[in-house]
Amino acid sequence: MLKILKYSFYDLMRSRWSYIYFLFYLSLGFILLFLNNDVSKAVITLMNIIIVLVPLIGTIFGVMYYYNSKEFTELLLAQPIKRSSIFLGQYLGVAGSLSLSLVVGLGIPFILYGLFRSDAIFDFTLLLITGAFLTLIFTALSFNIALSNENKIKGFGYAVLLWLFLAVIYDGLFLMSLILFEEYPLDTFSLGATLLNPIDLSRTLILLKLDISALLGYTGAIFRRFFGTDQGLIVSLSMLLLWTVLPVWRLLYKSKKKDF
Amino acid sequence: MIQIENLHKRFGKNEVLTGVDLSIDEGGIFAILGPNGSGKTTLIKSILGMVIPNKGTIAIDGVSIKNQWKYRREIEYLPQIANFPNNLKVKELVRMIKDLRQRPSEEKKLIDLFELEPFLDKKLATLSGGTKQKVNLLLTLMFDNTLIILDEPTTGLDPVALIRLKKLLQDEKKQGKTILVSSHIMQFVEEVADEIVYLLEGRIYFKGSIEALKTKTNQTNVEHAIAAITNLQN
Amino acid sequence: MGNLPTRIILFLLFSVSPLCAKTIPVCIDCTIKSVSEGVAAAADFDTLLIKKGTYKEFNILIDKPLTLLGENYPVIDGEDQGEIIRIVSDNVTIDGLFIINVGTSYTTDYAAIRVVKSENFLIQNVVLEKLFFGIYLEKSNHGKVYHNKIIGDAVDEYNSGNGIQLWYSHHVTVDRNIVQGVRDGIYLEFSDNVTINNNRSTNNLRYGLHFMFSNDDVYTDNTFENNGAGVAVMFSKRIKMVGNTFMRNWGTAAFGMLLKEINDAEISNNTFEENTIGINIEGSNRITYKNNDFINNGWAIKVLGACYTNTFTNNNFLYNSFDISYNSKLNDNVFDQNYWSNYTGYDLDKNGIGDVPYRPVKLFSYIVNRTPETIILLRSLFMDIIDFSEKVSPVFTPDNLMDANPLMKKAS
Numbered sequence: 038m039l040k041i042l043k044y045s046f047y048d049l050m051r052s053r054w055s056y057i058y059f060l061f062y063l064s065l066g067f068i069l070l071f072l073n074n075d076v077s078k079a080v081i082t083l084m085n086i087i088i089v090l091v092p093l094i095g096t097i098f099g100v101m102y103y104y105n106s107k108e109f110t111e112l113l114l115a116q117p118i119k120r121s122s123i124f125l126g127q128y129l130g131v132a133g134s135l136s137l138s139l140v141v142g143l144g145i146p147f148i149l150y151g152l153f154r155s156d157a158i159f160d161f162t163l164l165l166i167t168g169a170f171l172t173l174i175f176t177a178l179s180f181n182i183a184l185s186n187e188n189k190i191k192g193f194g195y196a197v198l199l200w201l202f203l204a205v206i207y208d209g210l211f212l213m214s215l216i217l218f219e220e221y222p223l224d225t226f227s228l229g230a231t232l233l234n235p236i237d238l239s240r241t242l243i244l245l246k247l248d249i250s251a252l253l254g255y256t257g258a259i260f261r262r263f264f265g266t267d268q269g270l271i272v273s274l275s276m277l278l279l280w281t282v283l284p285v286w287r288l289l290y291k292s293k294k295k296d297f
Numbered sequence: 298m299i300q301i302e303n304l305h306k307r308f309g310k311n312e313v314l315t316g317v318d319l320s321i322d323e324g325g326i327f328a329i330l331g332p333n334g335s336g337k338t339t340l341i342k343s344i345l346g347m348v349i350p351n352k353g354t355i356a357i358d359g360v361s362i363k364n365q366w367k368y369r370r371e372i373e374y375l376p377q378i379a380n381f382p383n384n385l386k387v388k389e390l391v392r393m394i395k396d397l398r399q400r401p402s403e404e405k406k407l408i409d410l411f412e413l414e415p416f417l418d419k420k421l422a423t424l425s426g427g428t429k430q431k432v433n434l435l436l437t438l439m440f441d442n443t444l445i446i447l448d449e450p451t452t453g454l455d456p457v458a459l460i461r462l463k464k465l466l467q468d469e470k471k472q473g474k475t476i477l478v479s480s481h482i483m484q485f486v487e488e489v490a491d492e493i494v495y496l497l498e499g500r501i502y503f504k505g506s507i508e509a510l511k512t513k514t515n516q517t518n519v520e521h522a523i524a525a526i527t528n529l530q531n
Numbered sequence: 532m533g534n535l536p537t538r539i540i541l542f543l544l545f546s547v548s549p550l551c552a553k554t555i556p557v558c559i560d561c562t563i564k565s566v567s568e569g570v571a572a573a574a575d576f577d578t579l580l581i582k583k584g585t586y587k588e589f590n591i592l593i594d595k596p597l598t599l600l601g602e603n604y605p606v607i608d609g610e611d612q613g614e615i616i617r618i619v620s621d622n623v624t625i626d627g628l629f630i631i632n633v634g635t636s637y638t639t640d641y642a643a644i645r646v647v648k649s650e651n652f653l654i655q656n657v658v659l660e661k662l663f664f665g666i667y668l669e670k671s672n673h674g675k676v677y678h679n680k681i682i683g684d685a686v687d688e689y690n691s692g693n694g695i696q697l698w699y700s701h702h703v704t705v706d707r708n709i710v711q712g713v714r715d716g717i718y719l720e721f722s723d724n725v726t727i728n729n730n731r732s733t734n735n736l737r738y739g740l741h742f743m744f745s746n747d748d749v750y751t752d753n754t755f756e757n758n759g760a761g762v763a764v765m766f767s768k769r770i771k772m773v774g775n776t777f778m779r780n781w782g783t784a785a786f787g788m789l790l791k792e793i794n795d796a797e798i799s800n801n802t803f804e805e806n807t808i809g810i811n812i813e814g815s816n817r818i819t820y821k822n823n824d825f826i827n828n829g830w831a832i833k834v835l836g837a838c839y840t841n842t843f844t845n846n847n848f849l850y851n852s853f854d855i856s857y858n859s860k861l862n863d864n865v866f867d868q869n870y871w872s873n874y875t876g877y878d879l880d881k882n883g884i885g886d887v888p889y890r891p892v893k894l895f896s897y898i899v900n901r902t903p904e905t906i907i908l909l910r911s912l913f914m915d916i917i918d919f920s921e922k923v924s925p926v927f928t929p930d931n932l933m934d935a936n937p938l939m940k941k942a943s
Contacts, residue, residue, distance in 0.1 A: 231907055
């Protein structure tokens with residue numbers, strides 16, 4: 038598996054898209070910091086970008102890579118290599134190079150700016166961890182979609198639809214149900230619904246740092262216990278981990294049964 | 298060497314293999330023939346474990362290949378369509394495959410044979426179809442294994458390369474290797490194959506030597522014999 | 532004590548005193564062994580020098596102008612019996628005492644030091660622990676409560692008292708005190724012209740500072756941190772609030788400052804940081820908000836009910852989850868030349884003022900007011916889209932509520 042990971046990663050590191058992605062984050066970091074001169078504001082802007090753009094890029098890149106490397110995969114399948122190693126290796130190659138572009142691309146400007154001397158370092162680290170998780174999750178989801186759809190266009194469409202659903206539509210439905218059932222106690226429901234969507238989950242994780250003042254104003258006991266303690270952080274992080282592991286597991290399971 | 302029993306494979310509603318029984322002994326060149334869509338590639342891919350059969354067993358040297366992968370160490374496989382990661386150079390691809398297989402290889406000899414030296418530093422995306430096929434052959438044949446499976450090896454090859462390929466196959470055969478070839482070029486089949494496996498509508502329709510085929514169909518020419526066998530069926 | 536050198540020093544002191552007042556030492560080994568005895572023995576304007584030691588006393592009544600001076604913080608232990616010191620005379624000074632164990636009662640407000648109908652008092656350098664009420668001023672004017680430390684251990688509001696309480700007491704100065712762990716840090720009721728400066732009121736159950744029906748008071752440079760709520764100003768007029776810090780007042784009904792029925796106040800140069808609500812305003816009119824910093828609050832300003840002709844200028848609104856929240860469509864308040872960190876406009880003519888107005892009220896804050904659970908959707912893409920559409924064409928938010936001249940740089 039490590040060999041496949043090495044080659045996929047190497048392959049991607051040489052592709053133009055990784056550079057574009059990397060340069061995008063690099064310039065974003067520089068623009069935010071050096072035109073703005075305000076770390077706290079930069080962290081907020083970054084959060085918006087991370088919870089919207091990172092999943093989208095992970096999705097599109099995952100689908101694209103899967104379809105583009107189909108022949109390469111077939112070449113590998115004829116080699117004496119375990120199937121799960123091939124897919125896990127490729128997945129980790131894509132997700133790893135994307136995460137690296139994100140972390141390094143954003144990390145460099147922030148380090149140059151003097152992040153280590155700023156107390157925003159924890160928020161920023163959390164931002165990068167969340168971004169990396171979202172990359173892992175959405176790449177895994179898109180690999181799943183691509184694996185189940187031979188038709189490129191269809192696979193691409195489903196992947197973008199999935200992103201649109203989790204990034205926007207889900208929250209719309211969520212909000213509507215909250216308003217519709219406002220006379221019922223809703224804190225368990227809203228926490229549950231948040232945990233079920235990785236984008237909402239990541240957002241909440243960052244909110245725990247940025248908007249704790251507002252969140253602690255809410256009356257519900259479950260809410261307050263969740264946001265008021267480290268429990269929220271731990272639960273959110275483990276849910277993100279679960280969100281990563283489940284699609285990867287399905288990917289490996291499905292890949293074993295698939296014909297090439 | 299290879300024992301296949303009652304192999305079924307279905308893609309959706311499309312029944313590709315409907316009970317293939319095939320036994321291939323060690324040594325010699327076997328040509329797998331059949332019209333388009335008869336299941337040649339599916340059969341080959343089943344042997345390689347790339348296609349998972351719905352029913353039936355495949356055993357190599359008496360061991361079932363189900364859920365196995367290590368047996369592929371003994372197989373050299375040439376895929377039908379040679380499409381490689383476009384970012385890689387030929388040299389890197391060769392190094393990579395060697396790295397993956399961890400076997401002694403004689404790529405030098407084959408590079409000379411197919412005159413690939415000038416292309417080693419080129420990216421695969423820039424190569425022509427024929428050159429790609431040569432690279433494909435290089436990657437397959439550079440190892441020393443007892444079972445070689447070639448899916449349409451002649452595609453895109455120029456006459457010189459074709460002659461060299463034929464010679465190469467004969468050399469391998471002399472070393473006692475088992476070679477499975479699928480091809481549409483009857484002349485090529487006639488020249489290299491010891492035995493023919495004819496697939497039609499998902500079954501083995503004929504298995505035997507070229508002579509036996511000619512006798513059976515009363516034809517003197519392989520191409521006509523094949524056409525006749527197809528007609529017989531209709 | 533009572534050895535020769537001390538007596539000589541004391542004699543010298545007496546002889547230079549223009550009032551001819553004496554200093555009476557109080558200690559365990561002295562002739563006068565308790566504070567009460569000392570008060571009884573003293574003449575007007577004498578000083579009781581209370582030496583280090585523990586005095587188990589309560590209901591000490593000071594009925595003549597005296598100075599009670601503690602040496603190395605003598606302990607007066609009330610043993611939970613009731614009130615400890617009651618001052619009923621003008622011109623009394625209490626200095627340097629350590630008073631503990633005030634009795635708790637549900638019917639009487641026992642205090643460590645109570646001043647009743649007296650003037651010109653000075654209470655300073657006193658440390659209070661294990662108390663019910665701390666320093667209680669009752670109809671006493673023109674006094675000073677200076678540099679005291681009040682450390683309570685209150686758990687429930689119903690059986691705890693206030694740190695410093697003023698009731699019908701005017702022209703009092705409360706300066707440099709530290710109050711923590713009581714119900715209200717400092718409480719004013721019907722007390723006018725009071726000055727409250729440089730105090731630190733933290734970790735109190737209810738409010739750090741609480742005004743009721745008190746007018747013309749000034750409080751400056753105080754810090755209110757982690758109280759049930761920072762400062763509550765209710766039913767009062769002409770209060771000046773300058774340079775205070777309101778921090779980390781977190782909770783359901785927590786705010787940095789609550790204004791209820793307040794008119795003609797001035798609020799300037801304060802810092803509101805990390806409060807659930809920075810300022811909660813109800814029915815308050817003609818208030819000037821100037822040069823305040825609102826940093827990382829849930830809601831910087833929450834306006835409920837009728838609030839008219841208030842002006843907000845030169846304030847900095849930095850990284851609040853919500854800048855302003857309104858519960859009505861009406862607006863009669865003016866927002867002008869504030870800095871808003873959420874402002875995304877531009878300044879083409881480079882005059883330091885944004886060319887497009889800023890609308891500080893988001894639609895989302897309406898939704899949260901209605902269904903609080905929706906707070907979990909804060910900063911989601913969906914909410915941003917909704918807020919944007921509301922910004923383009925206001926339907927739910929007052930369309931005249933905007934800062935037409937948002938600053939491009941922080942106001943200093």
